[in-house]
Amino acid sequence: MPEIIVKPASLKELWKTLPALGKARRYLAGGTDIVTADNAGAESSECWVDISDLPELGAIKETARALFIGSGVKISAIENSAPARRWCPALIAAIPHFASPSLRNMATLGGNAANGSPCADGVCALVAEGAFVHLAHNGKKRCLPLKDLFLGPKRTALEKDELITAFEVPKTKHFGAYLKLGPRAYFGISKAAVAVSLEMSGKTVKRASIALGSVAPVPFYAVKTSAWLAGKPLSSEVVLAAAALVMTEVSPITDSRSEADYRREMCGVLLERALKSVCR
Ligand SMILES: Cc1cc2nc3c(=O)[nH]c(=O)nc-3n(C[C@H](O)[C@H](O)[C@H](O)COP(=O)(O)OP(=O)(O)OC[C@H]3O[C@@H](n4cnc5c(N)ncnc54)[C@H](O)[C@@H]3O)c2cc1C
Known part of the structure; x- marks a missing residue:
């Protein structure tokens, strides 16, 4: 825990307070990441600026x-x-x-x-x-x-x-789905996750937006698969082709949670299931 925790009451007070604080400072919101890091000895700030009630x-x-x-x-x-x-x-x-x-x-x-x-x-x-x-x-x-x-x-x-x-x-009217593969059904860091947002015109995809978690260095926006789906009917063939395409876009790694090849394959499986849930 740092020696100093300050809690400004407004944004105006926050901007006034910051220059007077030590340079190694970080914001504290819900604390679920930063306090966990602190408990693990991986957090070395001199000061936390509590923004939780701004x-x-x-x-x-x-x-x-x-x-x-x-x-x-x-x-x-x-x-x-x-x-x-x-x-x-x-x-x-x-x-x-x-x-x-x-x-x-x-x-x-x-x-x-x-x-x-x-x-x-x-x-x-x-x-x-x-x-x-x-x-x-x-x-x-x-x-x-x-x-x-x-x-x-x-x-x-x-x-x-x-x-x-x-x-x-x-604000656009669209369907959404989120599927996550973790170590158990709930409560765990994902091996792979897929988020889908689809704007439909009847049975045709007007706009698709697909993002994936844990399979690239960043939360990953699947540009190619999203663009490829636009204008296509959401048929079984199209769903399978989108699932195959997304597997070529991601760049998963092997780590303690999973293997790269398994993660890549699961991206296809999760996307197929997510798109099918929208068809239903
Ligand atoms: C047991 C456990 C299970 C978890 N499971 C999941 C899970 O299933 N899925 C998942 O996504 N995450 C999970 N997390 C991680 C964590 O809960 C999330 O990342 C959470 O959203 C962090 O928000 P927070 O408000 O607690 O951030 P904090 O811990 O307060 O801050 C995290 C970092 O963000 C900075 N920060 C906070 N707010 C701002 C802001 N407004 N502007 C700029 N910087 C800011 C802080 O300085 C700090 O560096 C889990 C954590 C734990 C401990």
Whole structure:
């Protein structure tokens, strides 16, 4: 645990407080990653800046064109949000696969993204949802497609002290699915995960967006398979061909959780099942 933990009451107070703190500082949201790292001796900050109650990060807001999910909203609150259930079906499908109910009462999407893990379930689903991420640092703000935030395992495009403020999901009527293969049915880091968002026109795919977790250095957007599916009827042949194509796009590794070849094959199996669930 660092010696200093500060808890600003607003964003304005946060920007005023930061310059006076030691340089080795990090944000603390739900604490489920950072406290775990600290317990394992892998966290050496002098100071944590507790952002868990910042009102500016804690709401889900709807405009005519998009849904904005504050970075500090707890995963369990997203699960219970009617607008999120309506506009983010892939994200909602991912939530039962996300840790346990008690963890979901603490964990945030902001922490899930900032941690930069290729296995992050919330992030993988949001990439499939075509989400944008809003960032702020003092007076400066910027917005990126979420898929562009990730540079490598545990590496993001976040600059020093830059804060994730919200995720923006465009409001489009679409189907969503999320399937995760882990060490057991629930509660575990994935060997592979697939998130699918599909806009349909009758039985034809109008727009497809496919993201995968744990099978590339970053939460991976499957550009080729997503583009290939657009304009095609969702027939059994098309589903099988998409499953074969996605296996050529991913770049899994062998590690303590699984083997590269198995992971690659499971990407095809999970995508096939996810697409079939949409057909039904
Ligand atoms: C037992 C266990 C099981 C888990 N299971 C899963 C799982 O199934 N799926 C999954 O995806 N994850 C899982 N996790 C990982 C973790 O719960 C998630 O990554 C969670 O979303 C992290 O959010 P947090 O609010 O707790 O982040 P914190 O631990 O508070 O922060 C994580 C990192 O993000 C930074 N940060 C936090 N918020 C912001 C922000 N708004 N802007 C900039 N930087 C920020 C912090 O400085 C820190 O570096 C699990 C963790 C544990 C301990």
